[in-house]
Structure formats: structure tokens, C-alpha cells
Amino acid sequence: MIDPVYGPARSIPHPILFRLLDAEAEDTKMPEIKVEHPAEFAYYPGCIDYYDQEMQFSHLNFGETDHGIIFDSSVKLLKAVGIEPTILDRSFMKCCGHDQLWQGKVDVFQKMRDHNTRVIKMLGVKTIVVSCAEGYRTFKLDYKLEGVAVKHITQVLYERGLRVPPSKDGKRIRVAFQDPCRSGRQMPVDPIYDEPRDLIQRVDNADLVELKTFRADAQCCGVAQMMYCNDKTKGITDLRMKEAAELEVDYLLTACPKCLTHFGCMHHENSWKPGGERYKFRVLDITHFLAERLEGSEVGAAPSVLPVAVDPRRKASGGS
């Protein structure tokens, strides 16, 4: 199926997701938002709900890949460092437009950018805290937000000096961090390399191990801008996961929901294999990893509780 628009390249996958995001961009009606006084910090969760929906139809996230947890973890971490953020939620914000921009749909991106810029100006926020690397890059480089600071949540936690309580069990865990391309290599100004590593080392029982390629040379997770997911990109993801498996890490952390998506997909696919070949480590977002270790209510407590079903295929296609 040679796409008439994209030429010999196959059309961009996830048709429903991007069709509805494009349809969102058309709805330029500005909401009435009651703001008591302009917020200092605003947290932008991004498209995590849509990714959850995208992955929900296959039970990919039976405790393995959960994007919504990033929301709860981020809010909990921000509260822990004394920030009460305004939530720039999806009811009046739009997608940041990163995927549309990198898929070539510039007009859609510009609609989203203008709408989001208007909303941000209306709310009068001083600092936007994003928990995804692509949002960080897009807000910082591709938006023209004069007077609004864009920070990744790891930067905020690093500056505010997040204190992680000691773990009850002193069991050492090996943690590897995957540098997202967007927040590291592609940022001409303040790339994020040291903040997540410092935060990981604040967990007392965590040993930070570096993958084979890290920092500016870190290999991509395999898929960018949610396009062209096929055998080749799964091969790249598999390469990256194998690097982590060779190091025998217990946690593979990342700061990008897309990396989380594709690592989680590969992890789930791998979990069908017989026990010897499965990955032994968890794939988490760094905010989830840190929020698990914070004191206080467990991450993602009520009301964001979904009934958790059991994967019905475990029996059918399990190992052995």
C-alpha cells in the first residue's frame, strides 16, 4: 500500500490517534478558565492519556506500561518539593504538536502551538513543568514562549533538592537510565544529562549503571514521533533492551513516555517467551521510580484506580 501522500514510504501508523489529535487542533474555541491568581508553576502532562488509550486495547499495560502513573507521580513529586502546580490538562490544552511537526504536518502543529500559547499566556504561568522529553524540546525550541520558562521535571526536582527517604530494605538495585534524544542530544541549550542521574543517585540503595551508549551518544529507543513502528524499529528497541539485559539491571528508567511505550511493548512481547529469555528488569518512567520511594500515599491512589484484570493469555502462551 504505497501511500499517495507519503510516497513509497508507508503511511504514518496510529491512524486513530493522529486523526483525533488533528481534529482536536481544529477546535480553536478558547475556554473560560477561572484563575484566582496567576500560577507560578504549571504542569503539562502531555498525551499520556491518549497513549494509554492507544495501548489499552491490547492489554499491554497489565502493570507493565502505565502512562497515567506519570501524571500522579509527577504531581506527587512536585508536592514533595513544595510546588503546587496548575494542571494544564487536556480539557483546554492541546497536544504540544511534536509528533505533528516531525511528521511534516506543520499546519496542524502551528494551530496547536498558537492555541497552547494563547492558553499559557491567559493563565499567566511563569514556569511550565513537563514530564516528557518531547514536550520539553517542543516547548523550549519550537514554541516562541517569551517570558515563560520551560523545565523538565527532573530539572525542577534537581533544583528544589528532592530528598528521597531511605528505603526500608537495603537491597541494592542496579538502575540504568535511557537518555531521550529530544531532551539530550537535540537541545542546543541546557540538555538534560546530569539531573536524572543525580536524582537516581539520591536513592540510597540504587547503583546507577550506564548503558553501552549514554549521554550524547545514547542510542534511540527505536521509534520517534510515534511513526514507522515495524520490524526494523523493533530491532533497534531490542538492541537497546539487550544492552540493559547484559548489564543485569533491575530498573531501566527513561524520561520520555514514548521510550516507555516502546520499551514496554518490547517488554510485554518478550514476556511471552519462555522464562530464560525474558527480561528481568522493570521499565519505568523516572518520575514513577522516584515517586515509589517517596513517603506518603502510594502513587496513583484514588480516584485514579482502574480495575486490573489478569492477562488472559498468560496461561495460553506462557513459557515452557
Place this chain on the structure above:
Amino acid sequence: MVTLKPQDPIGRTNRFLFGWIKERFPTVPWADLGRQSLDTVQRQLPRSHTEKYELKTIWYWYPLYCLGGISFVAFLVTVITGIILGFYYIPDGSDFFTLAGLPTNAAKESVACINGDSDCPGAPIPFGFIIRGMHHWSAHMMIAAVFLHMCRVYFTGAYKKPRELNWLIGVILLLMTLLFGYSGYLLPANDLSGGAATIGINMAKASPGPPWLGEFLANLIFSGTDVLTANYIIRMYWIHVFVLPLIATLLMIVHMALVWVQGVGEPH
């Protein structure tokens, strides 16, 4: 007993003749050398960076890369046509008066005959105006091509290391091309020639330096500081047909040899 073998006279004659030629004109090694060079070295011109890596951006610079060749071809045309014009041109600027009482001179009349004018004394040269026109226009084309060639070399940064020497030779060639043109349109001793000679003599006399320098330069180039004594025609003729072509041809050979050795200077 010694028996002499019969000897063939034809073979001896051939050996004698060709040996005589070979002793005097050893052409064989030269022919072998040329064939070897053509087969091995010169068959393929060295490729520039652009050709090698198929860079597609600077295609619009390619026409500018033949400006040097165009100027050289124009130079060849001027040489050929100039030789033909030299058969009929009379480098004599001394004035005499026509029956109408107008001042004229032999140089102007000879150019008029070459040009096939109606009022020329004697028979007009057949197709002389074609030869003179080709000389004229190819000289203009050469000057324009040299100027544009210098602009191309400047804007593409082709004068940089290691091509400084070639750039200097090129600048000297540009000035010599201008001198070609100047001395060329002084030769038909018409009004333009007179006015231009006046200006040239004044500028030569006013050249900065000791006072005797201006006089010396004027005498050297124009063979006198006065236009009325029309000696500058014969001097300009000498410069135009001998001095400048000699130096310019040698410099052009060195110029193109350096281009061949150092390769085409391309931005990459």
C-alpha cells in the same frame, strides 16, 4: 677459407637511410613517451570534489568554471586574427593631409582599407572587416571573460592556500589584458587613439615618484611625452604584437599548468 655471405643491397640501403634519419631525429622515444602518457596518465582528468561526491548544490557555478577557458579561446582567436591583420596594417602615425585638407595618417588609412571603408585609398581588403571585427569582439570577450573569471575565483575562494601564486599570476594577466586592449585601440590612429594617448601620457608623466620617473615611463611606453610626434603608434605596435603576447603566453602556460597541478579550486 672465408666465404663472404651475399649481402642484400636493399636491406643495406634501408638500414642506411633510416639509420641516418634516426640518428638525426630520434622520434621513437618521444612517440613512445607521448603514447604512454596518453594511455596511462592523461586519459582521465582528475575529478574535482564536486564530481567525486556528486554534490548537487553548486551546479549553477559550473558555467562559471569555463570562463578561464573562454578567455583563453578568445585569446587564441585574437592571436590568429591579429596575425592576419598584421599583414595589412601600417604602423605609421605621421600626419599628412588629404586633398580635402583633413589631417590623416597611414595607420588610419590602412585600418580603413582593412575595414573596407568607401573612402579608403587603394583597394579594400576582402573580408577584412570580418577579421577586424573578430579581433575587436574577441578582445572584448576576452576582457569580460577574464574579469568574470576573477570574480568567480574571488567569490568561490579559489585563491586560498595553496593557490596564492596562481592568483598573483592571474592578477598580472588581468592587467596585461587591459594593456592589450589599451594598446590595441591606440593603434588605429583615430581621434579616440589621440585622446587616449594624451591621457595615457599625462598619467604616465604624473606617476608618483621622482620627477624623472614620469618622463622615463612616458618615453619608455609612448616613446615621447608629446602626442603630436606620433611615435607612440610604432611603440604601441611593438608592445601590442610582441612584448605583451610573449609575456602573456608564457604566463598563461604557467597559469594553466598550475591549475592542472593543483587541481580545480572548488568550495566544499
Place this chain on the structure above:
Amino acid sequence: MAAAAASPVSAPPTVAVTLDYWQQARLKSLELAKASYKSFFRLRAQEFIRGKGALAVVTDNVCMGCTHCFDNCAFESIDMVERKFSLPEYSYTSRKAVIIEENCVGCEKCAIACPVDAITMIPQEGYEVKDGRLTQVAGAQVPDMPPFLQPPKPGAPRPPVEASRFEPRTDADRVTHRISAAFKPKAAPVPVAKPAEVSPPTAATGTPPAPAPPPAVKPAEPSPPKSAATSPPPKAETPPPPPPPPAVKPAEPSPPKPTAPLPPTEEELPQPPEEKKSPKKKAKEEK
């Protein structure tokens, strides 16, 4: 145990707590995402031919093995296979969907659910697509079947489909945004009634869960969003925390307690909790 494991355990909990401001936002975003997805799936239902005589085919190099189609197929006519890719550097396996044609009844659920357009519906032999309808080729043998299963005759009126589109949001959907600094919870929140099988000890000890409603009666939207209970199976020795709202919660020593997948036998669990502690040790045991 196997039967209990095969049946998904899911009970829609009744959320009876006063939500934090950010929790309201989270819920609202989730409901909006669900609504958008539903409308667009309805829109997508118009794209493929369906019905008796239609057949699903998988474009192999586009399929990314996400098992959407596998989970949505009601007739067990899709299976997932491992395809081996060998490259100069290394080789790996990639999961692919294959159609079991004798089971496929031509419902377009897999084609609709496919996120990469890898599945298309084609007419089986004996059928053809005329002006957008799947009709039988003239002269082909019509198997005797009840009339509601007969392929539509040419010219038969087609049931109209309501033109579903993206509904623009109303202000009622939007959350009143308040600055959390000035925000105080009004009432003491009530803990959530969690289903029993979500409780950790069952996961730790591996006892079978309580019987659960079949997947057909899964909660309709809008269902409350997922929680940390859906986080991966962590270390298994942490007690179950009651989940009150985050504001007034005392210090919680341990990470959240998700449900471990059932049944907890070592070769079936991806990461058995006991083995999770030290992968090196498990590697030794395998030797």
C-alpha cells in the same frame, strides 16, 4: 486455578472520595480521551467491507505485533507468531499476527483495532465488491443459510450509518482551575473500596482470586482511570496500604502494591517475585 486465571477479574470500584483538583483534571482528561477514541473508532468502522464473504489479511511487514487484533477477535481466528529476523550484526525475533482463515467470519474488528493499518478486509473468492457493497459473484453457489445471513442482494438498501465525528468540547467538560496553594480539601475523604483480588497478600501467597464477572460485563466508559495497582509486579514483601487521598496520608513506607498476574507459577510469570531480587542468582540456578 487456571480457569480463574483465564477469567479477567475486574470490579468497577465506586469512587466516593472528594477529589483533589489535579485528580479531577486527571479524570477529566481520561474521560475526554476515551470519548474521543470511541467516536473515532465509530468513524473508522466505515472504512472496511465486512460480513460473510469478507476476509482479513495482514500486511506482514507493517504489522508490529501489538496484539490489538488478537485481543479483539471474538472468534479466535488470529494467532501471534514469532518471526525471526537475521541481520549482519545480530538477529532477533518479532511478533506477527496471522489470520486463521477458516475461523475468520469477516467482522472488521481486527481491521478497526489495528493501529498501523496492517489489516485490510478483502472479499473471499465467490464474492466481490460492487459500488461499495460486498455481493456474491453472479453464478456462484449460494449456500443455503437463514436469510439474515444471506449476502445482500445488489440494490438492497443499506442501513444508514450515523455520521459520527469529533464532538467539540463544551465548557461543562472543563475543570474549574484553582490554584492549589489556596486549595484546602473540604471533607475527610473516604477510602476507595478496592476489589479483594487486588489486595497484595493474594498476589504474594498466590491464592486464587475471588470469581470475577466475565469480560463482557466490563465497566462501560467513563470508568475511573487506572492506578498504581497497574504498576509492574514489584518486590512481594510489602504490606497492603489502604489508599486514602494523598493530602492527609501518613508516611507510607513502601512502594505501591500492584496485583501480580495470576497464577503465580515461576514459568508463567514474567518476573516471579522471588526471583526478582537477584537476577544473577536465578541465572546460577538455571545452570
Place this chain on the structure above:
Amino acid sequence: MEIELVRQKVFEDRPGFPRQYGPDRTDRQAGTPFWPHEVFRDLVIIMLMTSILFFLSAAITPPVGPAKNPTVQPFIVPDWYLLFSWGLLKVAEIFPQGQIPAPFGLAPLLGPVNVDAAFWGDNLTALPVAPLFVLPFLDRGREERPAKAPLRSALGLYLIAWVFCSSFYAINNLVIERWPFIGGDDTLKWFFVIPPLYVGVASYVGLRRLGYREMYWWRVIPIGVVFFLLMLQSLDLFLLQPLDAGRSFGDHLATLGRPEVQGLAFVVLMMIAVVAVTFYAVAFLDERRAKALLLPFFVLWIIVLLAVGKFIADTQPLTFRYILFQTMPSMHILYGGTIFAVLTAAVGLREPYSAYEYLLNECYQCGKCHTACPVTKVEDDALGGLNLVYNTFKKQHDGVPLWTCLACDACSAVCPLEIKYSDYILEERAKALGQKPAGGAHTHD
């Protein structure tokens, strides 16, 4: 599946593709054969030139003209390639003349040096020629492209413009006879200074823009200077000149009501308006808004100016001539400055669209990106290529790698020349969808 078919169709006429890069690279490209390729090409060029020369000499025979007459000094114009020297000789009269003692204690050797027009003409003629000799020793930089060395290119354009203007001044008599209202010789003398400056600055701004350099102030400063000079010029037109004429201020105010003075004021205000709007847009707006404001404004401005000028020229020719006579002596500021400001804004605001070709053509094919690109580990149609973006740039594939690219910038991370490949991906994908590319990260570096 279909991608393999497309690839076969694309590369069936390109044997030996893909070429191998990196450590095991074998470059088997043959050079250009001297025979017959080069020979035929040169023959074609030579025949074309010869035919052109034959045509010219047959069509336009250069006249011989009258013989040189020692009694009369004719009005002559030298050939075009010596006009610049002739113009410099003409303008030399504005320089101080006389006799000065020889400098550097060379008086006993030289005696008094008499400085006259010919002396100045010599030195001025040497002025554009002398830098050519020291050029390769002054410019030791590495950059060779015009867009990468904007200062050198701007200086070259400045020199060319200077030579052209001096050649133009060589025929000042003809110009003054033909257009008497331009203000005489003084206006023409300014051609030596002002237009080359305009050309140099405008080309410098445009070339910086083409090379993706930060150029905000390079647009603001010259346009602001022109705006300031324009205000001074209009002040001089409306206040100082009439008052110098000896009129009292009251009489001068009384003249302001006349139609010709109003027309003059209209023209000057139009000029001031366009430069002011340009300066505002360039100084205070970002590029998108500035472009959106200026392009319609320029069109509207030209339409209004032409319409009103036509109207005045038709209805009141005297007013038209008055305006011309008043404004032409200051044409360098009123008209040249306006055109310069608009041109500078235009070259500064335009999208540097082909700059990626410059950037990607810097590639020396070292193959580091080939080893760094993750896709080349798994993607067949990228094996052997340099990297996906470079192959896209060279059209060495079927178009798929443009969409296969992860835009992970691993190639840019290892590139010794720091080529930003991901920005090229941004542009190319937008162009593939028929849309105007939005500025990527390159607008920030």
C-alpha cells in the same frame, strides 16, 4: 514488499549502488575521460564562441572614425573596461592640488612632488587594483563558500559596485545633459560613496542570513541609520534650504500650503513611512510577524506611490517637475536609502531555504554517521549509505529512509562538521506534505 519493488525500479539504472562508506570503502568511480568527453565539450564551447564572434563582426562592424587631429581635442569615451580609470581621473579634481615637499626626507632626491589630477588619478586607479595582489595573504580563512564568508563576499560586491559607479561617473556629462534635474555634478560624485555602501551592507546581511547566522542587529543598525539620515534629509528639504534662501520663517510657512510643496511633502512622507515601518518591524517584531506585516505593506506602498505619481504627472506636470528637482539632488538618501532599507529587510527576512544544501554539502563522507546511525543496523535500504538524511539529500534511495529516520540526531552528535540533520528531516517531511517548513532548532543556534 512494495518498498523492495520501488527500490528495484529506482536503482535498476544505477549499477553499483549503494556505494560502501566507512572503513571498508571502495570508491570505484571513474574520472571524466579526456577523450572524447572533455574534447567534445570544449569543441562545442569553441564553436559556439566562434559563431558568436562571426555574427557580431558581420553584424556590428566597429567604426574606424576620423583620423587623429592634433589641432582639436575631441570628446572621447574610452572602452568600457577603462571607464573606471577615466572616471577616477575626472573625479580627481575634488582632491587638493598643488606642490608638496616629498615625504620621508626624500626631498633632495625627489624635489617637490606636484600633486595634480593625473597624480590623483594614478593613485585612485591603483586603489581597486592594489588589494588584489595582497588578497591571498590577507584572507587566510578556511571558508570558501560565499554564504560561509559573508564579509569577504560583501567586500567583493562593494568593490565591484565601486568600480561600476566610477565607470558611471566617467560619462557624467552625458548624464547631466540627459537628466538635468538630478542635481548636477555633486549628486553624481556621491555615487562613489553611497551606492557601493548600500550594496555591501545589503549583501552582507543577506549572506549572513543564507549562512544561518544570527543577524538581528545586522538588520536593525543599517536600517536605523538610513531612517535617521532620511529624517535629516527631509528636515534639510523643508526647513534649512528655504531659510538659507533668505526667506523669513513666516514666508516659509506661507509657502507650505502650495500644491507643489504638498506633493513634495507627500513623496518625502512616503519614503519616511516605508523606512519607518520597516525599521519597526525589523526591530520589534519576530520574523514571522515582521514578514506578515511587511510584504503586504510593500505592495500597498508601491501601488499608492505609482498611482499618486501618475496622477500628479498627468494633472500637474509642473508640480511633478518641482518634486523631481527638489528630491533628485538627495536621491541617495530619499530613493537609494529607501530601496536599500526595503532590500535589507527583504534579504534579512526571507527563509534561508537552500541553506541545507550548503550545510550538507560540507560532508566529507568520513562515515562516522554511518556507524552511528541506529537504523543502518537494521534497515536494508540504508545499508551502505552514508546516513539516511544524506542519502535523502542525494536522492540515492526510494524515499523511504526519509520516513524511516528516527530524527534521533545520532549522526549530528558524531558529525565532525556538526551538520544538523534533524532540521533537514523537518524540512523534507514538510515539503513532502506540500507544506511550508517551520523553523526548527536552527533558528536558535
